[in-house]
Amino acid sequence: MDGGGGGRREVVAGELERLRAERQELDIRIRLLESELEAGSAAPASPAGEDAAAGVEDGLCGGGSGGACQTRREFVESGALPADMIYRYSRHLLLPDFGVEGQRKLSRSSVLVVGAGGLGSPVALYLAACGVGVLGIVDGDDVELNNLHRQIIHKEAYVGRSKVKSAADACRAINSSIKLVEHHHTLKPSNALEIVRKYDIVVDATDNLPTRYMISDCCVLLNKPLISGAALGLEGQLTVYHHNGSPCYRCLFPNPPPVAACQRCSDSGVLGVVPGVIGCLQALEAIKVATDVGEPLCGRMLLFDALSARIRIVKIRGSSPVCTICGEKSVFTQEEFQKFDYEKFTESPMSDKSTPSLSLLPDSARVTCTEYKRMIDKGEPHLLLDVRPAHHFQITSLPQSLNIPLSVLEEKLPLLEISLKETMDTSAASDEQPSLYVVCRRGNDSQSAVQLLREKGFPSAKDIVGGLQSWAQDVDPDFPAY
Structure with missing residues (x-):
């Protein structure tokens, strides 16, 4: 490779990928034929498995450049398992409550995992390892570096590439x-019915309210059991919706909670292992539903507290007869589902990359990050007030900024007055009132702070548009983003 350059390397890499995919497909076909010679003709695949394998129009199964799809192992008519399956799943087969029949059912099942993030990572890995027949994964995002502490299915080498x-x-x-x-691609009302109908079981491994409502409604319309999990901060929860008399999501929450109560990992953080715990339990529930082994969490919800290492199981009510989606008199149709605006219904976006920006102030009460930077370069006397929570301020901050969290700003106004006076005393033009600028993480809390300050006698207070996020994008690319 001394003269071909980058183009030649890409050609060789593509050819290698194609050949490896072809070799993998040949190895699978060889093993299948060997199994048939040992045990007789293979039994036909289950209709559900065939639908999931053949009904998807993406043309992306398998993932190799040769376009080959993985071939699923089948059971022989006698009920015995091929030798390689017996060896691979031997620890399953030794379980009296699971055994050959459990593995048979699992091999004939199809599961769709919605989301390849913190929850979806352990779900997909364990379902694949345990031998689910068809595993579908849907996600429209790319891998980012700040995913890796919890999304253990991804590697550093995949940063910037498709999560799926x-x-x-x-x-x-x-x-x-x-x-x-x-x-x-992202699951949306326009494509959800087409995708979900191909699978036996759906696992909701997403992290936002509109998608939760959408997936639940879709599963009700298509009569699919839904394994739903959530993880935030140091807590998690898990239940099984729309299965064996259990309610759907709308039965419990007919109206969405206030936007302020719906936090995401990108807002509030999450300890990496917490979604791992919940995701493992989601995989377990999916296996139980697929194999009809044990008691799934139907009509019950598991609550996990990581700090105290406590797990509680609480009873939840059954399906509501007046539910607008699964109730006896529901008239919600598939056509209505495809047109329903879940973001408008919940007043929150499906993607954390489209966090809504508030517009509470007139332009005269705001400055851009570049304007603020020019003011710093000129040496104009001012005070920079950072209204983020104290633990955010410890992560990173702009030089010489004063931290008073928005939650305690009103009671700390005397401290702000003292700081402004000290700034005026130390400035060259001591008779000139220093400017007051307010910053936060993304430019929303700072607007609320400026509103409060102007009402309380600080008319010169101005908001820095877009907060520290915009500072990192527009002024200092080396400023730490989080």
């Missing part, structure tokens, strides 16, 4: 005998 591709490759590396179907 990364997740599918990781699952394929664990178990090449299952069928993997990749959906490289």
